[in-house]
Amino acid sequence: MKGIEPFVIADIPGIIEGASEGIGLGLQFLRHIERTRILIHVVDISGSESRDPKEDFDRINEELKQYSELLAQLPQIVVANKADMMEEDSQFEDFKAHVNGLGYDHVHLISAGAHIGLDAVMKDAAQLLSVTPPSPDMYGPEDMYIPEDKHFTYEIEIDQDGVYVVTGSFVERILDSTNINNPDHLRYFHKVLRNKGVIDDLLEHGIKDGDSVRMRDFEFEFMR
Numbered sequence: 394m395k396g397i398e399p400f401v402i403a404d405i406p407g408i409i410e411g412a413s414e415g416i417g418l419g420l421q422f423l424r425h426i427e428r429t430r431i432l433i434h435v436v437d438i439s440g441s442e443s444r445d446p447k448e449d450f451d452r453i454n455e456e457l458k459q460y461s462e463l464l465a466q467l468p469q470i471v472v473a474n475k476a477d478m479m480e481e482d483s484q485f486e487d488f489k490a491h492v493n494g495l496g497y498d499h500v501h502l503i504s505a506g507a508h509i510g511l512d513a514v515m516k517d518a519a520q521l522l523s524v525t526p527p528s529p530d531m532y533g534p535e536d537m538y539i540p541e542d543k544h545f546t547y548e549i550e551i552d553q554d555g556v557y558v559v560t561g562s563f564v565e566r567i568l569d570s571t572n573i574n575n576p577d578h579l580r581y582f583h584k585v586l587r588n589k590g591v592i593d594d595l596l597e598h599g600i601k602d603g604d605s606v607r608m609r610d611f612e613f614e615f616m617r
Contacts, residue, residue, distance in 0.1 A: 398523055403429065430525050431468045432457075433518060438473035438485055438502065446473065447491045468500040468525055472516055477504040526614075527568060547591065549598050556605045556612070557595055564608045574612055592617070 434453065436446045441553055450471070458465035471492050485502050492500050499517055503510030547561035571582045588590050595606065595615065604615045 398519055400519060401517075402433070425565065429467065431470065431518065433470045433514065435473055435474050436488070438476050438479035438488060439475040440480075440484060441475070446488050448588070450488075450492065455570045468499075469497055470501065470514065470521065471485050471497050472514055473500070473502045474505055476509060477507050478503045500511045549594055551598065551609075554605075556607050557598065557615070559591065559595075559606065563589070563591075566616055567609060568609055593595050 394426065396427045434450065436450050437444060437445050440446065451581065473488055476485070477486065489500050489502075493574070499521065501510055501514050501517065503514060505511065547559055547563040550560070552558050569584065573579055582608055596617075600615050602607070602616050606615050607615055
């Protein structure tokens with residue numbers, strides 16, 4: 394779509410009541426959702442099969458919460474689908490008031506089948522992604538993103554106290570993506586430094602085991 398930064402959408406169908414306890418394929422789907430930054434929560438607004446869209450919305454959110462509080466706190470864009478099948482406009486207004494009352498401000502009425510309202514959802518998703526950084530707590534060390542060298546750079550200097558100071562866009566990205574108080578994330582952090590050549594560069598600058606390294610406000614003891 395013109396003017397929108399590209400992003401990847403994962404279609405996660407089939408989450409039902411009891412998914413957080415493993416009913417159906419719930420746990421497999423919920424694990425996939427953990428890799429996302431925002432959720433686009435699609436609800437059948439038509440009320441087909443005598444379903445209440447408000448109850449469906451609340452039920453799925455409760456499953457997210459039961460599985461992970463962090464997952465439940467992800468920003469959500471709420472999409473009321475099948476607008477072409479609504480009998481009354483008040484169905485959407487009633488649903489929107491319920492969702493807004495729960496604190497969800499990004500609400501759209503669409504018809505996927507009739508291709509109505511989809512552009513607005515994609516633009517909203519792009520805008521929300523642009524202000525929603527990844528949360529390190531949502532990822533395990535093997536799942537986290539390792540920045541590409543061609544996009545991120547760094548420099549090494551030795552300050553007057555003999556501390557090896559690493560600065561640059563690489564440092565900002567890696568620290569923004571790592572919870573240094575989490576042992577698993579800290580192992581990931583050191584893995585990235587090694588894989589991206591920072592350890593080798595520090596050795597070329599003369600660093601020894603036990604010397605101090607500072608990256609932004611994080612200082613640690615160097616060990617090969």
